[in-house]
Amino acid sequence: MKHKKGFSALMRSYGRLTIFMIPIGIATNFIGGQIAILLKLPMYLDSIGTILVGALCGGLPGALVGTISNLINSITSPTLAPYATLSILFGFLAGWLSKHGVFKSLWKTLLASIPFALIGSILGGLITIWVFGGLGGSGGALIVGALVAAGMDLNAAVFTAAIPMDFLDKIPTVLVVFLILKRIPTRLFVKLPLGYVYLNKAKTTSTTSAVNPVDDEDDELALG
Amino acid sequence: MGSSTVHELDQDFINSFRSPATAGNRIRDLNPISFAIIMLSCSVTAIALPGPAGPAAICLLFAVLSVAAGLAKTFLPLYGKLFAVVGLILFVLRAAFLPGNHILWTVGPISISAEGIIQGLNFSLVVMAVCGAVTFFFAVTPMKNLMLALEQRGVTPRATYIILASFQAITDLGKNTKVVMDAQKSRGIETEGGMVRRTTAFLPILAPVFLAAMSQTEERALALDARAFNSRNRHSHLVSLRPVSSAEIIVVCAVALGAVLSIVGAVFIWN
Numbered sequence: 001m002k003h004k005k006g007f008s009a010l011m012r013s014y015g016r017l018t019i020f021m022i023p024i025g026i027a028t029n030f031i032g033g034q035i036a037i038l039l040k041l042p043m044y045l046d047s048i049g050t051i052l053v054g055a056l057c058g059g060l061p062g063a064l065v066g067t068i069s070n071l072i073n074s075i076t077s078p079t080l081a082p083y084a085t086l087s088i089l090f091g092f093l094a095g096w097l098s099k100h101g102v103f104k105s106l107w108k109t110l111l112a113s114i115p116f117a118l119i120g121s122i123l124g125g126l127i128t129i130w131v132f133g134g135l136g137g138s139g140g141a142l143i144v145g146a147l148v149a150a151g152m153d154l155n156a157a158v159f160t161a162a163i164p165m166d167f168l169d170k171i172p173t174v175l176v177v178f179l180i181l182k183r184i185p186t187r188l189f190v191k192l193p194l195g196y197v198y199l200n201k202a203k204t205t206s207t208t209s210a211v212n213p214v215d216d217e218d219d220e221l222a223l224g
Numbered sequence: 225m226g227s228s229t230v231h232e233l234d235q236d237f238i239n240s241f242r243s244p245a246t247a248g249n250r251i252r253d254l255n256p257i258s259f260a261i262i263m264l265s266c267s268v269t270a271i272a273l274p275g276p277a278g279p280a281a282i283c284l285l286f287a288v289l290s291v292a293a294g295l296a297k298t299f300l301p302l303y304g305k306l307f308a309v310v311g312l313i314l315f316v317l318r319a320a321f322l323p324g325n326h327i328l329w330t331v332g333p334i335s336i337s338a339e340g341i342i343q344g345l346n347f348s349l350v351v352m353a354v355c356g357a358v359t360f361f362f363a364v365t366p367m368k369n370l371m372l373a374l375e376q377r378g379v380t381p382r383a384t385y386i387i388l389a390s391f392q393a394i395t396d397l398g399k400n401t402k403v404v405m406d407a408q409k410s411r412g413i414e415t416e417g418g419m420v421r422r423t424t425a426f427l428p429i430l431a432p433v434f435l436a437a438m439s440q441t442e443e444r445a446l447a448l449d450a451r452a453f454n455s456r457n458r459h460s461h462l463v464s465l466r467p468v469s470s471a472e473i474i475v476v477c478a479v480a481l482g483a484v485l486s487i488v489g490a491v492f493i494w495n
Contacts, residue, residue, distance in 0.1 A: 007380045020441035022386050027393035028434050031401045035429050038405070039415055039422045048430065068390055075362045076302065078355040079310050133347070135317040145317045149334055154321070172423060180431050188438060 025053035025065035051094040059095025117170040121162035244466040251293040256373040265483035270353030272486035279349035286356040318344030
């Protein structure tokens with residue numbers, strides 16, 4: 001019961017719409033990946049929802065989006081489960097960057113692709129090495145195999161294959177996040193925990209309306 | 225006459241909710257939590273058992289169980305695909321690149337060793353057994369039953385709502401994506417051609433779907449409020465799960481004991 005209260009209180013402290021934004025973020029991760037496949041793009045584009053919710057609602061909701069998306073993916077391909085760590089970090093990083101106004105300017109957003117891509121490639125590579133001994137179960141592993149066959153060290157090959165792949169993926173990802181954030185109407189920003197950043201308001205003025213926990217539980221999802 | 229048949233139908237429909245939900249199969253009617261413990265024990269056993277034979281037996285067990293559960297048609301093709309793609313890549317790469325003393329044959333820079341083949345077989349079968357446990361669990365257990373069981377164990381309805389709403393949102397937004405894609409195509413946005421052109425088509429498809437979903441969140445908040453989702457009282461449910469029988473508890477304990485014994489064996493006997 002203690003846990004129950006903890007989760008409810010935590011969700012409430014993130015404002016009233018966060019609980020509805022998390023499922024949308026998860027679905028956005030999925031359809032982002034699907035559109036990328038439909039358009040035959042050589043990138044995943046499956047962390048847009050994680051970064052968007054992280055940027056709008058904060059690090060923890062973003063991390064939740066990443067974790068749940070990854071776990072849902074793991075239902076049909078369980079070898080992806082260890083990479084949930086990456087999604088958690090993407091969510092927290094997006095929340096932190098958003099708080100500092102990074103997603104408000106185009107060039108800062110583009111620079112933000114560097115930490116995302118480095119986490120994706122270096123930590124992703126480390127997970128591949130720790131869990132799968134360097135030879136994972138995805139298509140990327142074939143590239144690693146080819147590099148090893150060409151005489152490269154296995155661990156070096158893992159990173160050589162991952163780093164360009166991740167930059168190719170994360171630059172369009174943050175760009176799409178930036179452009180979507182630009183189009184969100186003001187009336188929705190007002191109700192989101194980190195919306196004040198994008199409305200150029202000080203945090204103190206909006207915490208009272210959006211972030212402050214509401215004591216009356218019956219009223220916490222009311223629109224205000 | 226007409227109204228009385230409608231009335232009878234209504235009664236049948238109402239009565240179907242008076243007894244616990246059943247799928248008409250012993251495996252599928254297991255409590256989701258019990259079944260999760262069984263599947264976890266199976267994967268632990270597969271990791272602990274020696275050689276390629278142990279995990280292979282567990283993989284086979286899942287296939288047999290899926291037939292017994294009447295889910296062979298959905299589970300076996302999925303599992304077969306996992307074997308053919310993930311299992312094969314895991315095995316082939318290990319067989320080809322892991323170093324060993326007993327080289328069987330050499331093709332260019334690739335030398336296939338007996339050790340590589342054994343290690344590849346062991347590793348890929350263990351991964352496949354764990355994958356089988358996860359996929360079989362979700363093939364057998366409907367997500368709403370799992371969430372109901374978790375709620376009965378004290379998980380907050382907010383957490384279970386997020387999970388169930390996520391699955392619903394994936395279907396809903398997926399449908400919207402097709403509509404938006406067709407609409408944007410008809411407005412002249414190119415979805416074929418060079419890479420740059422295809423990449424620029426991405427945003428006009430994703431952005432409307434995301435923004436539309438986002439503006440519906442307020443309606444959802446009202447809908448849940450209207451159903452007293454935030455009430456402090458215990459939530460009522462339309463569907464109820466079968467009570468856990470003592471036979472079920474015995475089965476769960478037996479499988480868990482098997483997992484413990486296999487760990488003991490792995491520590492003291494065969495390693």
